[in-house]
Amino acid sequence: MINEHLPVLQVLVPLLAAPLCLLFHERRFAWSISLALSLVALVIAALLLQHSLADGVISYELGGWSMHWGIEYRVDIVNAFVLLVVTTIASVVLLFARQSVLAELYRARIPLFYAIYMLCLGGLLGVTISGDVFNLFVFMEISALSSYTLIALSQERRALTSAYQYLIMGTIGATFLLIGIGLMYIMTGTLNMRDLADALPAVTGNRTIVTAFAFIVVGISIKLALVPLHLWLPNAYAYAPSAVTAFIASTATKVAFYVLLRFLFTIFGVGFSFSNMLLGGIFLVLGLLAIFAGSTAAIFQDNIKRMLAYSSIAQIGFMTLGISFVTSTGVGAAILHLFNHAIMKAALFLALGSVFYRLGSVNIRDMQGIGREMPWTMTAFVIGGLSLVGVPLTVGFISKWYLVLGALEQGWWPVAAAVLLASLLTLVYIWRVIDAAWLQAPAAPRQDALTEAPPGMLLPLWGLILANLYFGIDTSLSVSVAMQAADWLLGGGG
Amino acid sequence: MSHLIGHYNYWIVIFLMMAGLYVVIAQGNLVKKIVGLNIFQASVYILFISMAKVEGGTAPIIVEGTTLYSNPLPHVLILTAIVVGVATTALALALVVRINSAYSSVEEDEIHEQDQSF
Numbered sequence: 001m002i003n004e005h006l007p008v009l010q011v012l013v014p015l016l017a018a019p020l021c022l023l024f025h026e027r028r029f030a031w032s033i034s035l036a037l038s039l040v041a042l043v044i045a046a047l048l049l050q051h052s053l054a055d056g057v058i059s060y061e062l063g064g065w066s067m068h069w070g071i072e073y074r075v076d077i078v079n080a081f082v083l084l085v086v087t088t089i090a091s092v093v094l095l096f097a098r099q100s101v102l103a104e105l106y107r108a109r110i111p112l113f114y115a116i117y118m119l120c121l122g123g124l125l126g127v128t129i130s131g132d133v134f135n136l137f138v139f140m141e142i143s144a145l146s147s148y149t150l151i152a153l154s155q156e157r158r159a160l161t162s163a164y165q166y167l168i169m170g171t172i173g174a175t176f177l178l179i180g181i182g183l184m185y186i187m188t189g190t191l192n193m194r195d196l197a198d199a200l201p202a203v204t205g206n207r208t209i210v211t212a213f214a215f216i217v218v219g220i221s222i223k224l225a226l227v228p229l230h231l232w233l234p235n236a237y238a239y240a241p242s243a244v245t246a247f248i249a250s251t252a253t254k255v256a257f258y259v260l261l262r263f264l265f266t267i268f269g270v271g272f273s274f275s276n277m278l279l280g281g282i283f284l285v286l287g288l289l290a291i292f293a294g295s296t297a298a299i300f301q302d303n304i305k306r307m308l309a310y311s312s313i314a315q316i317g318f319m320t321l322g323i324s325f326v327t328s329t330g331v332g333a334a335i336l337h338l339f340n341h342a343i344m345k346a347a348l349f350l351a352l353g354s355v356f357y358r359l360g361s362v363n364i365r366d367m368q369g370i371g372r373e374m375p376w377t378m379t380a381f382v383i384g385g386l387s388l389v390g391v392p393l394t395v396g397f398i399s400k401w402y403l404v405l406g407a408l409e410q411g412w413w414p415v416a417a418a419v420l421l422a423s424l425l426t427l428v429y430i431w432r433v434i435d436a437a438w439l440q441a442p443a444a445p446r447q448d449a450l451t452e453a454p455p456g457m458l459l460p461l462w463g464l465i466l467a468n469l470y471f472g473i474d475t476s477l478s479v480s481v482a483m484q485a486a487d488w489l490l491g492g493g494g
Numbered sequence: 495m496s497h498l499i500g501h502y503n504y505w506i507v508i509f510l511m512m513a514g515l516y517v518v519i520a521q522g523n524l525v526k527k528i529v530g531l532n533i534f535q536a537s538v539y540i541l542f543i544s545m546a547k548v549e550g551g552t553a554p555i556i557v558e559g560t561t562l563y564s565n566p567l568p569h570v571l572i573l574t575a576i577v578v579g580v581a582t583t584a585l586a587l588a589l590v591v592r593i594n595s596a597y598s599s600v601e602e603d604e605i606h607e608q609d610q611s612f
Contacts, residue, residue, distance in 0.1 A: 134571055141578045145585055152589055157596040161605055164589045168518060171531055171582050178538050178575060179511075185568070186545050 006051075007060040007073040010044045010083060010129055011139075013037050014090075015122035021115035027107070030114040035094045038121060042087040045125075049080040053481070059131070067131070067192050074131030074193065078485040081335070082128045082258045085342050089250045090121045093346065095460040097243035100353050104241045105153055113153055117247070120146035124255045133181050133267070134191045136259065137174065140223070143255070144170045147248050151240040162235035169222055169232040176219030183212035196267050204272050213277060216263055223256040226320055227290035230313045234297075237309035242353030245305060249312055250346040254338050257319055261335075264323070265489040274326050283324035288418055290317025295425035299432070304362045307429055308348055311388065314422065315341045318403060321415070325406045332479075332486035333402035339478055340395035340471070344387045347464035351381040354453035354461060364436050371438035373450035376458050378437045380465045385430035387468045390423045394472040398479065503544035510537035522602040524593065528586045535579045542568040542575070 002009075017037040021030040051058055052075050060073040075083075094117070101113055123143025130136045148170070152163040185191060187208050188199035203209055218229070225233040237245050264273040274280045294314030301307035315337070322334025352362050354377045359366055371378040387394035400419060407416040452458070471478050498505075510533055517530025546568035554566040590600055597605045 134574075138574055138578065141582070145581055148585060148589070152592065157593075158609055160589055160593045160596060161609070164524065164586065164593060167582070167586050167589065168527060168531065172515070172518065172534070174578075175535055175538055179541065182538065182542050182545065182568075185542075 003047075004060075006044050006048055007058060007075055007129055008062065010041060010048065011073075011122055011126045013041050013044065014118045014125060017118035018115040018122070021111050021118065025111045027102075027110045030111040031094070031098050034114040034118050035091065037118065038087065038091045038094055041121070041125065042084075042091050045080070045083040045087040048075050049077075049084050049481075051075070052077050052080040053484075068190065068195060071135045072131040072192055072194075073129050075129060077481065077488050078261065078335070079128045079258065081339070081481050081485055082255065083125060085254060085339050086121070086124050086128065086251045089342055089346050090117075090247065092460045092464060093243055093247045093250075093350070096246070096350050096353065096457055099454055099456050100243045100357060101241060103357050104155065104243075106155065109153055113150070113241075116146045116149050116153075117244075119143075120150060120247075121251075124251055127255050128258060131193050132191050133184070133193060133196065137178055137181060140177070140259070141174055143252065144174060144223075147244075147252055150244040150248070151236050153244070154239055154241045156239045158235065159239035162232075162239050166232040166236045169229075173219045173222030173229075176215045176222070178219075180212040180214075180216035180219060183208050183215065187212075193262070193267055197269065200268060200272070204276065210277070213268060213272075217260075217279065220256055220260045220263065224253055224260060224320075225256075225313060225316055226286055227293055227313060227317065228286075230290070230294075230316075233313060234306055234309040237312065238303055238306035242305075242349065242356050245309075246346050246349035246353060249309070249349055250342040253312065253316060254342055257316070257334075257338055261323065261331075261489060265331075270326060270490060280324045280326050283320045284415070287317045287319075287321030287324055288415070290314060290320065291418070291422045292317075292425070295422055295429070298429045299425065301429075302364050304364055304367065304433060305349070305352055307433075308345065308352070311426065311429065312341075312345060314426070315345070315388075318399070318419070318422075321419070322403055322406065325410055325412075326490075327406055327409060328483065328486045328490055329402060329409055330406035330486075331489060332483040333399055333406050335485050336402055336478060336482040337399035339482065340387075340399045343464050343467050343471070344384050344394075344396060347384040347461060347468060348381060348388065350457070350461040350464065351377055351384060354457045355381075357453055357457060358450050364432065365443065367433070368436050368440045369442040370436075370450065374452050377453050377461070380458075380461050381437070382434055383465050384468060385433065387472070389426045389430055392472075393469065395468050395478075396472075398472060398475050402479075503540065507537045507541045507544070510534070510540065524590045524600045524602065525587075528583060528590070531586070532579070532583060535575075535582075539572050539575065539579075542572045 014037055017034045020033050058075040061067050062071040101110055105113055120143050123139050123146060126139030127136055130139060148163045148167045152160055187203045187206060188196055190196055190199060222229045237249055291314045294310050294317060298307045298310035319334045319337050322330045356362050387396040390396040390400035404416045404419055514530050514534030514537060518527050521527050521530060546565040548562060548564045551562040551564040552560050554563040594600050597608055599605055
């Protein structure tokens with residue numbers, strides 16, 4: 001009985017936490033209820049993935065309305081996988097957040113923080129699960145508005161201007177998406193993704209559809225922070241509270257990437273997106289540009305949070321590069337990297353959150369010699385960093401491996417060489433942190449001796465680090481799901 | 495010529511869209527940027543509403559003797575989009591209030607200068 005309502009519960013359960021947090025307005029209660037409900041969402045996501053692996057597609061008609069008229073929630077391997085990634089990260093970051101937000105936010109705002117956090121999670125899950133393009137837009141705005149608010153909750157005043165900038169860019173992106181949806185509706189008279197996929201081939205020659213495609217791809221690219229539309233990202237990540245950065249960096253751009261996959265492969269179809277519109281070539285160039293621009297900019301940052309933000313831009317480039325191959329290895333590598341990057345970036349940002357908790361800064365000059373004082377935190381950072389570089393036995397290696405494999409399958413060896421070169425650039429910026437933290441002594445003696453971060457922060461951090469190592473060694477689960485998802489997308493499933 | 499006039503609703507949409515986007519990009523005042531964003535969003539509302547019009551159709555209420563109705567769905571969609579737009583504007587204005595109390599300015603270049611100075 002409850003089983004058949006899982007798709008709607010996936011979105012409703014986290015949304016329920018928001019009014020409860022506001023109603024009781026008490027810090028510990030808000031945290032407990034948010035954590036409990038996000039764990040429930042995680043279990044639901046795991047069940048949905050299991051169902052979709054066993055039976056294929058799960059279709060749920062909201063309120064019993066036929067999907068041609070009403071809203072359909074549709075779960076297949078691709079979005080079940082993304083749902084699992086998002087709920088996992090959300091739960092782990094919540095575990096970490098209890099102490100982190102206590103130190104970084106004004107006390108009175110903490111229950112509000114949890115309320116908005118859960119709204120954001122609900123929005124992201126809604127975007128992922130919805131089978132209706134307009135419903136997707138609405139959920140995207142729910143998650144976007146709550147993430148602007150989360151960023152602005154920081155005590156740093158520059159967070160306000162970053163949130164404002166993100167709001168302007170994000171709203172333009174979402175409105176572009178809405179224009180695209182409107183133009184598609186003019187031509188086909190439907191908003192359901194599967195009906196759109198059926199109706200679009202008849203009108204592909206039409207210029208309205210070409211315009212709709214352009215608006216949608218640009219709109220999503222803004223949300224995704226694909227170079228050259230990435231300008232909102234570095235400041236937003238750098239000045240947000242640590243827990244917010246960890247959460248948004250590893251979920252929001254991933255969900256935007258999923259939306260891109262959904263539009264390109266399921267709705268418009270491989271033939272239209274890549275043969276008629278030649279998006280493969282555009283994404284190849286932009287992906288490479290993102291990888292090199294992001295990695296090079298990261299090398300010159302002194303604020304380590306900002307450095308990792310630029311690194312995120314580069315990682316988005318890797319994912320975009322993966323889809324530009326339009327082969328099952330390439331798209332599979334992109335989906336795999338979506339998962340892998342989520343767990344490594346969350347781990348790295350949590351490590352920085354722990355550093356900030358004790359040190360009150362994430363500037364590289366203040367972090368000198370910190371390795372000896374906070375060995376657990378900085379060891380975690382080193383392992384996470386090596387994973388970002390792509391050292392064997394970590395998840396980063398697995399995604400780079402499939403990406404290089406995909407490039408070589410196409411015979412594009414310069415692209416494969418570029419991926420390897422980019423890994424060296426990653427090593428350069430990660431090494432700067434390792435060098436400062438472990439090999440240098442503090443420039444000036446610290447006033448108070450630093451101690452290791454509390455266990456409540458170390459446990460979620462090390463949980464993610466162990467996941468980085470586990471999925472780097474035993475790839476059977478992540479790789480097989482990612483490859484099945486890629487085949488599903490390329491086969492035009494939906 | 496009739497082609498141009500026949501699609502006048504689209505000309506209005508495109509004009510508002512470009513005007514709004516231009517204000518967002520060119521204005522340094524944070525409040526005026528929000529006004530531009532609103533104009534930009536309003537153009538999309540008109541795009542949706544005008545496509546719902548069916549020539550000769552009446553309001554979509556069942557009455558004796560009419561068989562042709564305008565499409566009600568885009569109106570409903572835009573009602574939702576307006577709510578989203580209002581929420582976005584409210585949040586943006588709230589941010590501007592906080593920016594103004596933190597920087598004592600709502601001009602982009604003055605805020606930028608203050609951020610650089612320390």
